Amino acid sequence: MPDQFLRDLLQTPGTSGVEQGVQNVVRAFASEFAADVTTDVHGNVLVTLNPEGSPTILLDAHCDQIGLIVRHIDSLGFLRVNPVGGWDMQILLGQRMLVHTEDGPIPGVIARKPIHLLEPEERKNVPKMKDLWIDIGSTSETETRSIIRIGDTVTPEPCLRELRNGRLSGVAMDDRTGVWVIMTALRKLANANPRAKIVAVSAVQEEIGLRGATTSAFNVSPDVAIAVDVTHATDCPGIDPNEFGKIEIGKGPVLGRGPNSNPAVFDLLASTARAGSIPIQVNALGYPASNDGAAIQIARGGCATGLVSIPNRYMHSPVELVAESDLEQAAELIAAFCLAVDASQSFIPK
Numbered sequence: 001m002p003d004q005f006l007r008d009l010l011q012t013p014g015t016s017g018v019e020q021g022v023q024n025v026v027r028a029f030a031s032e033f034a035a036d037v038t039t040d041v042h043g044n045v046l047v048t049l050n051p052e053g054s055p056t057i058l059l060d061a062h063c064d065q066i067g068l069i070v071r072h073i074d075s076l077g078f079l080r081v082n083p084v085g086g087w088d089m090q091i092l093l094g095q096r097m098l099v100h101t102e103d104g105p106i107p108g109v110i111a112r113k114p115i116h117l118l119e120p121e122e123r124k125n126v127p128k129m130k131d132l133w134i135d136i137g138s139t140s141e142t143e144t145r146s147i148i149r150i151g152d153t154v155t156p157e158p159c160l161r162e163l164r165n166g167r168l169s170g171v172a173m174d175d176r177t178g179v180w181v182i183m184t185a186l187r188k189l190a191n192a193n194p195r196a197k198i199v200a201v202s203a204v205q206e207e208i209g210l211r212g213a214t215t216s217a218f219n220v221s222p223d224v225a226i227a228v229d230v231t232h233a234t235d236c237p238g239i240d241p242n243e244f245g246k247i248e249i250g251k252g253p254v255l256g257r258g259p260n261s262n263p264a265v266f267d268l269l270a271s272t273a274r275a276g277s278i279p280i281q282v283n284a285l286g287y288p289a290s291n292d293g294a295a296i297q298i299a300r301g302g303c304a305t306g307l308v309s310i311p312n313r314y315m316h317s318p319v320e321l322v323a324e325s326d327l328e329q330a331a332e333l334i335a336a337f338c339l340a341v342d343a344s345q346s347f348i349p350k
């Protein structure tokens with residue numbers, strides 16, 4: 001059963017640049033066990049344990065989700081939008097949306113003309129963003145303009161569904177599950193007397209270019225970091241493990257291995273998992289991961305960075321699917337890793 005913190009994270013919308021609703025959830029949770037909870041000018045929330053400790057470990061996950069931004073209100077009162085982050089247009093069609101106005105969220109639907117009225121060529125092609133609109137039920141441009149401002153954001157209506165076998169489906173598993181993992185790990189560490197200074201960052205604006213990780217890694221200046229995000233599970237039709245590796249839902253957190261992962265951090269994560277009988281999977285990446293780990297590894301003069309990922313089906317759709325056990329084991333692994341790191345350990349590659 002998802003706990004209240006995870007439920008709150010998944011039920012609170014926030015696309016890149018407008019994440020403070022999500023950050024309120026994080027601040028409320030963290031202030032129960034950490035004295036040092038701060039928000040920087042970029043909007044990142046930083047929660048620090050053991051500020052005098054050494055070395056400094058950064059735990060990062062991003063709190064933003066992909067969304068839309070209102071670019072134009074047309075003469076019929078419909079909203080014309082641009083993407084915030086990477087959408088699959090075929091998945092966006094027909095969704096229930098929330099438009100985030102100054103006075104709070106209002107419902108809308110995202111649509112195009114019905115299939116009966118599409119030209120044969122239009123049926124074959126994936127629609128473009130300019131072919132879609134959001135209908136809030138307004139009857140005129142004037143009415144819409146009285147409610148909506150250019151630059152308001154739009155997200156899918158939150159929907160958490162509990163499926164069989166402890167699997168959860170819904171909006172923004174990417175990367176609220178990661179935020180849950182790092183903050184839950186930190187809560188475990190609050191009672192465990194870590195030697196290291198540990199800073200958990202709920203980072204903003206990952207979906208538009210790893211931006212919150214860039215600013216917070218600069219400010220924290222960590223020696224070691226773990227970036228937590230979702231990764232593609234390949235145990236569903238149409239994804240070839242020969243090409244993408246074998247990553248399964250419910251088989252444990254995934255360690256990234258390759259140039260974006262410090263070898264000593266990888267080894268310590270793997271041995272920590274072994275010692276704690278925590279199942280892990282390994283994802284080989286020959287390029288920088290498309291998540292905050294890529295920015296953190298090359299912050300300042302470099303940081304020994306590890307990648308811990310949550311297997312996720314249907315990424316960047318409103319029905320992203322994860323297993324609760326993978327989240328719990330990821331939090332357990334990261335907490336144990338933080339206790340295993342000591343200041344004398346070298347992370348310089350051999």
Ligand SMILES: [Zn+2]
Pocket residue numbers: 062174175206229230291
């Ligand atoms: Zn992500």
